Amino acid sequence: MTGQTGTGVPPSSGSLPTEELPPLRLGTRRSALAMAQSGMVAEAVAAATGRRVELVEITTYGDTSREALAQIGGTGVFVSALRDALLAGTIDLAVHSLKDLPTAAPEGLVLAAVPLREDPRDALVARDGLTLAELLEKGDPLHPARIGTGSPRRMAQLHAWASASGLAVETVAIRGNVDTRIGYVRSGELDGVILAAAGLNRLGRLAEATEVIDTDVMLPAPGQGALAIECSAANPELAAALAVLDDAPTRAAVTAERALLAALEAGCSAPVGALATTQADELALRAVVGTVDGATVVQMSTTGDDAPDELGRGLAARLLAAGAAGLMGERAK
Numbered sequence: 001m002t003g004q005t006g007t008g009v010p011p012s013s014g015s016l017p018t019e020e021l022p023p024l025r026l027g028t029r030r031s032a033l034a035m036a037q038s039g040m041v042a043e044a045v046a047a048a049t050g051r052r053v054e055l056v057e058i059t060t061y062g063d064t065s066r067e068a069l070a071q072i073g074g075t076g077v078f079v080s081a082l083r084d085a086l087l088a089g090t091i092d093l094a095v096h097s098l099k100d101l102p103t104a105a106p107e108g109l110v111l112a113a114v115p116l117r118e119d120p121r122d123a124l125v126a127r128d129g130l131t132l133a134e135l136l137e138k139g140d141p142l143h144p145a146r147i148g149t150g151s152p153r154r155m156a157q158l159h160a161w162a163s164a165s166g167l168a169v170e171t172v173a174i175r176g177n178v179d180t181r182i183g184y185v186r187s188g189e190l191d192g193v194i195l196a197a198a199g200l201n202r203l204g205r206l207a208e209a210t211e212v213i214d215t216d217v218m219l220p221a222p223g224q225g226a227l228a229i230e231c232s233a234a235n236p237e238l239a240a241a242l243a244v245l246d247d248a249p250t251r252a253a254v255t256a257e258r259a260l261l262a263a264l265e266a267g268c269s270a271p272v273g274a275l276a277t278t279q280a281d282e283l284a285l286r287a288v289v290g291t292v293d294g295a296t297v298v299q300m301s302t303t304g305d306d307a308p309d310e311l312g313r314g315l316a317a318r319l320l321a322a323g324a325a326g327l328m329g330e331r332a333k
């Protein structure tokens with residue numbers, strides 16, 4: 001009789017067998033864009049932690065309300081339901097578009113990772129493959145090109161650029177998901193709409209952009225194109241595991257942009273654009289504040305090896321000294 005002590009596969013001794021840990025619950029909004037970016041992060045988190053990751057869909061007030069964002073308290077409405085779920089422990093991590101994240105640090109939560117940023121610029125989706133310049137040149141003061149955007153920042157810069165170029169433009173306040181917004185162009189209701197290039201790209205629809213708008217024409221929203229991965233401060237092991245997804249240059253850039261926004265006491269629906277880029281270990285930060293009609297815009301830049309948040313606050317102070325507060329109108333949160 002042969003022995004019963006054959007060499008089976010020994011139980012692994014090192015790390016915990018992953019199948020014994022419950023999956024990580026990643027909270028996400030239901031929109032196609034949120035699902036796309038959460039799916040990407042879920043894969044990265046699974047690879048980084050060796051854990052399974054399941055998506056938990058959470059509906060926010062911003063998803064169900066058709067009111068203008070400025071009316072319902074800014075894009076923070078997209079964030080708070082996910083944060084409530086994190087604090088309640090019904091999800092383990094949440095993925096947000098960083099530009100929707102209020103600048104105030106939340107009690108009990110950690111910004112565990114800011115992954116590598118995508119193209120931060122805005123993009124135009126226009127009829128007939130036209131660029132912004134071509135579209136506006138086809139109009140005239142009585143029949144200006146009609147461009148859809150609900151963003152005061154985009155409106156301000158679009159009007160300022162058109163006026164500097166001697167061209168007419170009409171902005172039409174719209175909101176809704178990417179499909180809805182592009183739909184206004186496909187139906188012929190609008191000549192073009194402006195959206196974040198990163199959002200189009202994550203949906204696999206960047207090819208529908210007829211122009212990615214140069215940052216000399218339009219500075220993006222602080223944090224645009226970057227994602228935020230949040231978890232509970234009560235779970236430092238998870239925060240540490242998620243930290244491998246952090247991209248240091250992206251975090252430095254968005255830290256500078258958000259410090260500027262916070263120091264201006266402006267929210268994500270204020271007419272403020274800002275973009276930091278890394279150049280040979282130095283951060284270069286550009287920012288614009290304007291009136292929504294574009295009649296007055298103040299643009300400034302700075303560079304240096306100061307800490308990112310100091311760079312942001314310093315530029316905000318210079319903008320405020322130049323009268324920025326008076327341009328932003330009613331402070332949005």
Ligand SMILES: NCc1[nH]cc(CCC(=O)O)c1CC(=O)O
Nearest residue numbers: 097099195196198199224225226
């Ligand atoms: N305001 C909603 C929102 N929040 C983030 C993005 C795009 C993706 C990103 O900036 O990371 C969008 C859509 C848009 O502005 O077109």
